[in-house]
Amino acid sequence: MTCYVFPGQGSQKVGMGETLFNEFSNETKQANEILGYDIQELCLTDPKNQLNQTQFTQPALFVVSALSYLAYQKENPTHPAYLAGHSLGEYNALFAAKVIDFETGIKLVQKRGELMSEASGGAMAAIIGMSATNIAKTLASNNLTGIDIANFNEPNQTVISGQENDIKKAQKIFEEAGVRRYIPLAVSGAFHSRYMEPSKKAFETYLESYIFSEPTIPVIANVTANPYTQTDIKTLLAKQITHSVKWVDSIAYILNKQESDLIEIGPGKVLTGLINKIKKGIETNAVTH
Template identity: 35%
Template sequence: MKYALLFPGQGSQAVGMLGKHPLAELEPTYREASEVLGWDLLKLVQEGPAEELNRTERTQPALLAASIALFRVWQRQEPPSASAYAGHSLGEYTALVAAGSLKFADALKLVELRGQLMQAAVPAGTGGMAAVLGLDDDRIEALCKSYPGSEVLEPVNYNSPGQVVVAGETAALDWLQANGKANGAKLIKRLPVSVPSHCSLMRDAADKLAEQLANTDIQAPAIPVYHNLDAQPRATADDIRLALREQLFKPVRWTQTIRALHAAGIGAYFECGPGSVLAGLNKRIVDGLQSQALEDPAALVAALSLART
């Protein structure tokens, strides 16, 4: 069975995440991350408070560490090698660590900086994101272009057919909420985030991140990593740096990514990290897809059995 490991992004974090797995299996990775970052990631993940964990510059390294901790649990079972990796937004960094392209310590520092730059790019309260349900991609793009104001309003996460997240400035999002249903949307839900990720408001942040990426050691991945930008793997350090820069201000094309993996013959998809958001999305992208999360030990055992068939 050809399988892919998928790594989640922001929104999957929670105090006590991966709590069904024995802490003894995860703790060494959390402690390693704490030493790299200079703050107690283990305590934050285990005890919170949630408000601190949900700060973007804390969320990103915490989620990366949790997903890598679970990846190491998976690897200790000596599974057959995955055929591909992919990650949703932040999860792309986790995928690159798993593939040996980025060192864990370097990735932690990068995503902490990424979070800081994202938060600093747009003043609190002036931007955000909203999930739009019930419209196809073309209609959402047309709806955003029809906004009569000058503020940014852009589709940024193509998560599954009929589910796209839009990012932009507050006035534009207010207009979207007021007018979306009249234009065919079934539901428009504002997300509890203060950062309008993956839109043009992040260009300056991306340029600053690129400076750090230029000084970070990046290797060719041992296993193909499919990137958010265009659902294609990359083989060289410079191409990976460019993809990570552009990912910050261009959409996450998750639907396209899963379809590309499916077309490449991937038969099973395992979400390696907290939560099961991606596993749910994947089943809506391709009918009958074998997609499951590894967030509890029983699910991990079942996934191992499937991977070995």
């Protein structure tokens, strides 16, 4: 059984998509018209240093991963048993499942990126070398109740999200508790936390005008770690902004069905590394463009 997974923010890099833009010139032109800027220039040379800004990162990653998927499908036309994406990557999974078309995907992630980039005053940090259960206990015992768990990435890598002062305060506490590493992340807001509620509400309103198709392939939702149904797509896409990315549980859901080959489609190999740690010994490949 094969499953395709798509990366999220943090996998972007200058030069991504180099082999794709000319091959898929019509889609590239369509992306340029929707976004109002040259997506190829942004991804290949980033002349204005915008690629790491959320409102540009999200459309760029969606386009490159979508084109990577189309290229991979040319060579491997069989359909996977499951699809999943990490945060932003979930939109690529929905594209691959024909829930949304290319144009709709670009419009959705452009709006999502704009709304998320408006969040300020928040911070995030990755904690390596402590289980999510012990992280939650440490937060509670130190009265850090304003911090949420944003990403359950792998058994020993969890991302927390909250106000900047709380994330700074937590660093000393976790380092004294013996974590391997505490890494503040270069983000503009407290993504996947309660502090993104204004962005979530605005996105909820934006989603009202869209009609989504039934998934042709099961897509595992970040919020629930279960497959989407047609009726919960809008609700879950909005909730994803304020809720944890349950990546460990999502991969576990797929692996519990039967032995799987998980293939990462899009720039980088971040998810391949996480999946290897979630399930050591599984054959995990990466398709990088």
